[in-house]
Amino acid sequence: MTIRAEIEDQFRQVAVEYDRRLAPLTDNLELLNSGLDSLCFAVVVVRLERALGIDPFSASEDAAFPVTFGQFVSLYEHAAK
Amino acid sequence: MNMRQSSPLSLRDAVSKADEDPEPFIAGLNSSVALRDAVTASVLDGRGEEFHRRSVLVCTEDQLSAALALFELDGFARRIVLYPPDLSLDHISGVAASAEVDAIVTDKMIECADPIPTVRVTRCPKNIVSRHDKCSSTIHTEWVLLTSGTLGKPKLVVHDFASLTGAIGFGGRSGGRVVWSTFYDIRRYGGLQIFLRAVLTGASLVLSDASEPPADFLARAGKCGVTHISGTPSHWRRAMMTPASTRINPRCVRLSGEIVDEVILRRLKATYPQARIVHAFATTEAGVAFEVADGSAGVPAEVLDNTPGIEMKVVDGTLRIRSDRTADRYLGADVPVLKDADGFVDTGDILEMREGRHYFAGRRDGRINVGGFKVHPEEVEAVINRHPEVEMSLVRTRKNPIIGAVVVADVVLRSHSKPVDCDLSALRNDILHLCRAALSAHKVPAAINIVSSLAVAESGKMMRSHA
Known part of the structure; x- marks a missing residue:
């Protein structure tokens, strides 16, 4: 599974668990308009670390939190290199 | 300085009467009330008299309704119990019993084990009528705030007007028009502090709303000209996730309620370069203790040693605080003692000293x-x-x-x-x-x-x- 596919999977899974309506996951989608709230994003980050073995936020404390879904994916793809 | 001796008795007596232009207001999601109208208005359908000397539970969805009820009840009711909107209604009967509640103000459907007289309020400002109090403000009202206890059962923390306002100067202010806002709900200690700070200093206040997306709230706050705004580091991290964070241009950004790290301080400074970034320490039980404005995480040692009116010490690793801003006691049966024999509140927050600064390192109880x-x-x-x-x-x-x-x-x-x-x-x-x-x-x-x-x-x- 690609990193993007794994991220999309976790977004969908968390949306179901927390009963949120998820917007279509396009690169330009602003994360705060995705239907997920802060708690959901926090859970996504924890689940992705388990699934991918990557936590780009702890790798760099100064990493600005991404605003769009595309930036979120890029952050993980970059951290995986 | 002993604020208790000089402080006014109730909220509506204490509201700044200074003439301001434009007129200060309190803004909710869909409506706004001028501060001078808030003092004289009734959201209780003109039935405020019925609450005289009662223990009143305020349990509303709408923050503005709750805010206006506070003007009406303080100095009039025996006790005001603020029920946070995020707390399950399952706890209502327990809270009502512990606080001896004998009246309820609500816009929800509430069922108690024993029926309690209830006044229903609807969303502001539809139901505001002029108030005609026959009684003057003579009662020393207790304010009861709820915090989460072990096994989910809330603890009831008793303050009074003087302890809640000990960190706030009364009357006028200088330095231009101030419009406060907060991500907190005013039924929680952090939000209530901002509410009191705004109305006692004649500032305006923009209330948040749980149903409002962060970007919309920030846009609304920006439109209202917010100059001072407070929230937890989590509130601010979420705000930084939206381009709407630049819709506000605050002079002061305040953080409290959680451990502050260097990352969020740097990001706030980068986003609001003109703002004074302050992180404060306050708890519902210990009150407002101190603030740190040097732009770094942690607390300079001298802040603990030399904050006027606040005595602080670290005993067995945790921060203890004594001041006239601390709560009085917990309410209910079988509750813990809030202060030790010397009047110190044990915050339970572990402090570690590194290179001349104290850093918060979690909770002794693992919370x-x-x-x-x-x-x-x-x-x-x-x-x-x-x-x-x-x-x-x-x-x-x-x-x-x-x-x-x-x-x-x-x-x-x-x-x-x-x-x-x-x-x-x-x-x-x-x-x-x-x-x-x-x-x-x-x-x-x-x-x-x-x-x-x-x-x-x-x-x-x-x-x-x-x-």
């Missing part, structure tokens, strides 16, 4: 702060342990870049339970399902780790590490 909400590990463990395949569990904190910390659980399965890998995932989901059914969202573990054993101390208790 976890998830985005400003308290989580007691024991409460979550009790739910997980109900699962038939679970032998024992340990709930702990995990640092998180978005909300500061999340809850994760280490779970030991019963010896007969040897699920193969494919079953583990189903088992984890099953445990999470159980948690979601019994706990509010911030208490549900972000991850379940199946482990072979957990460390148990000689006392027989599980080893918990703080922070």
